[in-house]
Amino acid sequence: MAEHPAYPVGLRLSGRRVVVLGGGQVAQRRLPALIAAGADIVLVSPHATPSVEAMADAGEITWVRRAYQDGDLAEAWYALIATSDPEANTRASAEAERHRVWCVRSDDADQATAWTPATGHSEGVTVAVLTTHARGRDPRHTAAIRDAVVEGLRDGTLVAPHHRTRTPGVALVGGGPGDPDLITVRGRRLLAEADVVIADRLGPRDLLAELPPHVEVIDAAKIPYGRYMAQEAINNALIEHAKQGKAVVRLKGGDPYVFGRGMEEVQALAEAGIPCTVVPGISSSISVPSAAGIPVTHRGVAHEFTVVSGHVAPDDERSLVDWPALARLTGTLVILMGVDKIGKIAETLVAHGKSPETPVALVQEGTTAAQRRVDATLATVAETVRAEDVKPPAVIVVGEVVRVGPETSA
Structure with missing residues (x-):
């Protein structure tokens, strides 16, 4: 088995029984993701960390306060074995094999039937990184790869264009006080996905130079106003570009709602029937x-x-x-x-x-x-x-x- 690579797959555990053996630090790290997945979680352990105990008190997990016993994995879909007793871990792993329950072992990956990948999330995407073989596994290396990919997706340096039809709309992004590093990761990602950016002079201007050549950048201070007030002209520009099916970012300095007239733009978009996402920014x-x-x-x-x-x-x-x-x-x-x-x-x-x-x-x-x-x-x-x-x-x-x-x- 060690000569063959692991087969990656996403488990849908919502409403399905998951058994966790051991209530220590490993369980504390792994339980939040299992809870988020909607699993029906049973924790078997005589003791638990305060954080794990809080999860039980909140009703997020069911805690059976005793050591592992044969039969605990019956009817389980997935098991996490993380006790401090190697002999109990071995017996539980054997039970999982008999019941054909996918089983992760924190103390001996070679004896497990499943491995937990290094995972991260960015806007509806889960990034999971696995070492190819058990031999030579390096959790720090896989975690570093995970972090690099997730950070790239979040800050827009790793651009993965959407190929499905997008709903036209506007993102009102607070760019922060001026330093390009002080925009939120969500704001930077939306900038990277934009077709049109309408920017204030007080926004983080350095970020505009990073945009792909096809992105149309409009200086809000230079929008021809004609018979309109300045704000009216900006509102109209947002509406017109969004109605053309483009992803529009209104990049503002600071926070859109702190002397930024952000609500006026949201109201104009709502009146035109255009969806708007507001991304808070760090106020100057x-x-x-x-x-x-x-x-x-x-x-x-x-x-x-x-x-x-x-x-x-x-x-x-x-x-x-x-x-x-x-x-x-x-x-x-x-x-x-x-x-x-x-x-x-x-x-x-x-x-x-x-x-x-x-x-x-x-x-x-x-x-x-x-x-x-x-x-x-x-x-x-x-x-x-x-x-x-x-x-x-x-x-x-x-x-x-x-x-x-x-x-x-x-």
Whole structure:
């Protein structure tokens, strides 16, 4: 048997009896996949790890609290033998052979009738890697191959085009704060599968260079608006390309729903009858301060943080922000899109009780190669922005957390 390769097959275990002998670390690793497969699982073991015990308490498995006995594998479709008793493992393996039950042994693969492959999952696909022969099996090598394939599928570096007809639709993808490594794996995969990408200037632009030549990339800032407002024109572009049967990705900076007008696009697509998938992104309101060494919360310093848009000045009748209330808060204030209004914002905060000496940090082009941090106070921030020529995009952090750093004692 050792001279012949294993025959790979996918077992459909939903509703079928699976017996697991032993409640240790091996069972703890293998049980979640068996539970996900819908198997009717019986665990036979006098003891179990806390995690395995929790599975039994939750009703995900049936736990028989004793050692293995002959007959335990009757009516089973599949067995996992993983006790610490070699003699019991041998007897159980022999029973599995008699009952023609496919059996995995954690202690002796050569005596097993089945092997567990190194598996991973990506969007409805299971990747399973097996060593060809028992002799010379190297679990770390098979796991490394599994990881490489799954990671490639997830991040789009390994592209496997869909050949069946796809349902037209749009994916609203949050690209994160700018560093291409900070987009989610799902977002990167959808980019790799796109026919059309409509991108904001604040999205991770470096990823666009990785797209195949056939992908049409549209700069949202350059869509001809004509009689439409900018957002209306973008909505129409999404609808038109999706109706042509194309896979469309709307690539946005940060998160689509954090000052990204994402819901407006979802509503327009819904009205046009076009399905839309929303992929969350890492918001610059948290990630950019973090990249600059600023925690938005810190024990003993700030127990809350508030994120506001600064694109409308405090004295503008269109403003929806309660600036006087923000001035009374003791936590961290994060301001997005507020570089050109920071002077008026600082003046308003001070007028309503905030100390002029409250520290302020402006982080320009956060997480990118051009990132820089400029520090000031509420009293000096307007002049500092002019003197240092701070330009958008920049995230502004107001509060004592600006002074917290690695050298600060807890």
